Structures are given as structure tokens and as C-alpha cells.
Amino acid sequence: MSQTPPPNRLCAVTLDDASIGRSGADxxxxxxxxxxxxxxxxxFTPVGDPGEGPYTLHIGLMDNRLVLDIRREKGSEPVVQHHLSLSPLRKVVKDYFLICESYYAAIRTASPTQIEAIDMGRRGLxxxxxxxxxERLKDKVEVDFDTARRLFTLICALHWKG
Known part of the structure; x- marks a missing residue:
């Protein structure tokens, strides 16, 4: 017997091609x-939405703002579009990329102990x-920590130019 997934979740996520540009295969x-x-x-539950999901999410950048376009799966009915300043995230994203570069460089030459230490720092960031x-989403979209982690990864992905 298969279990029905909860309605308040994302069923599709896309990144705006114009925001990310062309990148390498990796x-x-x-x-x-x-x-x-x-x-x-x-x-994933948009705050104040009287309906239910599942939802689709289109993530992009516009005028140095993060755009979250949320729609219902059925009929692509628009639910809400949020525009968030990237300024509060800019430093942590920059630091995250720096430590990721260190991590990938360490994989080639460092000891397992050094790699583990860098990886702990990477996970902490x-x-x-x-x-x-x-915190930035709390009045807009309710997400659990694991969902926030995965969304943060995608926000970082918007900055990966490869």
C-alpha cells in the first residue's frame, strides 16, 4: 500500500534560466x-494560503532580489510571488563558496582529518x-529546517556559474 504524500509540499522546482545562465555539466x-x-x-506551506498544495516553485533573481514564484500543481494557479532581498544572505553565500573551494582543493591533497575539519566548517556555514x-521566510512560507537547507543549496546554485 503506497502512502499519499502530504499536500503541503513542493512537487516541482525550477530555476530561472535567465538567472543562472549557461554552466558546465558538473x-x-x-x-x-x-x-x-x-x-x-x-x-512547504505558503503563509495565509487558504488552499492546499502540492505547490510548484520557480526560483529566480530579479534586480538583486530572490524571486519565489509559488503556484498550485493543479492548473498552475498562482498562489503568491515573493521578492526577497539577497543582502542578508550575501555574506554567508560568499563564505560558503570560499569554504567549498577549500574543501574541493583539500580533497586532492589534504589528510582525511583536514578534509573532515573543513567539511564540518562547510556544513556549519x-x-x-x-x-x-x-527566518527570512517565516512570515511568507513555512518550511522545516531540512527544506530550508535544500532551498539554500538552490539559492547558492543560482550563483554557481561553473
């Missing part, structure tokens, strides 16, 4: 994995960004 693969992980397990995103 970057495209990372984006696809991030979307897959998000769709596998998420909790990822958690910090996720918490910040969850």
Missing part, C-alpha cells in the same frame, strides 16, 4: 541533485545560511 548535475533532494522530502533563510 554544475548542471549539482543543480539537478539539489532539486531531486528537495522534491524527495520537503515541507550551510546550516547558518539555512537558518537565516528560514
Amino acid at each position: 554544475v548542471e548535475h549539482e543543480r539537478a541533485i539539489a532539486i531531486y533532494d528537495l522534491l524527495e522530502d520537503n515541507r 550551510h546550516n547558518e545560511g539555512s537558518t537565516l533563510l528560514q
Whole structure:
């Protein structure tokens, strides 16, 4: 017997092509994995929405703002579109990319202990960004921490130019 997924979730996520531009195969693969992980397990409820999901989410950038276009799965009925300033996230995203570069460089030459230490820092920054995103969304969209983590990954993906 299959279990019906909860209605207040994302069933589809897309990234705005104009926001991300063209990238290499590795970057495209990372984006696809991030979307897959998000769709596998998420909790997503637009605040004040009298209806139910599941929802689709289109993520983009416009005028240095993060755009979250939320629609219902059935009929693509618009629910809400949020425009969020990226300024509060900018520093943690920048720091996250720096530590990711260190991590990928360390994989080639560092000891397992050094790699583990860098990875712990990387995960810590990822958690910090996720918490910040969850706080920024709290009056707009209810998400659990794991969903916020996966959304933070996708926001970072908008900045991956490969």
C-alpha cells in the first residue's frame, strides 16, 4: 500500500534560466541533485494560503532580489510571488563558496582529518545560511529546517556559474 504524500509540499522546482545562465555539466548535475533532494522530502506551506498544495516553485533573481514564484500543481494557479532581498544572505553565500573551494582543493591533497575539519566548517556555514533563510521566510512560507537547507543549496546554485 503506497502512502499519499502530504499536500503541503513542493512537487516541482525550477530555476530561472535567465538567472543562472549557461554552466558546465558538473554544475548542471549539482543543480539537478539539489532539486531531486528537495522534491524527495520537503515541507512547504505558503503563509495565509487558504488552499492546499502540492505547490510548484520557480526560483529566480530579479534586480538583486530572490524571486519565489509559488503556484498550485493543479492548473498552475498562482498562489503568491515573493521578492526577497539577497543582502542578508550575501555574506554567508560568499563564505560558503570560499569554504567549498577549500574543501574541493583539500580533497586532492589534504589528510582525511583536514578534509573532515573543513567539511564540518562547510556544513556549519550551510546550516547558518539555512537558518537565516528560514527566518527570512517565516512570515511568507513555512518550511522545516531540512527544506530550508535544500532551498539554500538552490539559492547558492543560482550563483554557481561553473
